[in-house]
Every structure is written in structure tokens, then in C-alpha cells.
Amino acid sequence: xxxxxxxxxxxxxxxxxxxxxxxxxxxxxxxxxxxxxxxxxxxxxxxxxxxxxxxxxxxxxxxxxxxxxxxxxx
Numbered sequence: 001x002x003x004x005x006x007x008x009x010x011x012x013x014x015x016x017x018x019x020x021x022x023x024x025x026x027x028x029x030x031x032x033x034x035x036x037x038x039x040x041x042x043x044x045x046x047x048x049x050x051x052x053x054x055x056x057x058x059x060x061x062x063x064x065x066x067x068x069x070x071x072x073x074x
Contacts, residue, residue, distance in 0.1 A: 006016040006025065014028045026032070 005019050007019055009015050009017060009024070014026060014031075015024050016027055017024055
């Protein structure tokens with residue numbers, strides 16, 4: 001899968017070396033897709049956590065407002 005500007009490494013087929021920059025590049029497409037999928041999943045979980053924390057804060061505000069209303073009435 002090496003192109004003209006990339007040289008296949010001899011010890012592994014997951015990496016290639018760019019002949020111009022000498023950088024080692026990964027050509028593991030399934031690994032990249034799995035990483036992106038895990039990253040998207042973790043971002044979604046983080047978003048759910050943020051939503052839960054926002055709901056908790058709103059519930060605390062509602063609870064405080066209800067306490068204030070009850071104190072004014074009683």
C-alpha cells in the first residue's frame with residue numbers, strides 16, 4: 001500500500017515512512033476508524049454527564065426557590 005512518496009517499513013505493515021519528511025505514518029485504517037468511534041462515544045458520554053450536571057443544578061435552584069416560597073408563606 002506504499003505510494004511513491006512513502007516507503008514500507010520492513011518490520012511491520014502498519015506503518016510507512018514518508019520519503020520527503022522522514023515521518024512515520026500509520027496506515028492502519030481499521031484502527032483509525034475504531035479510535036474515531038471510541039472518541040465519538042466518549043464525547044457523547046461526556047455530553048450526557050454535562051446534561052446530568054445541568055439538571056442537578058436546575059433541581060437545586062428549584063428546590064431553593066420552593067424553600068423560599070414556603071418560608072414566605074409560613
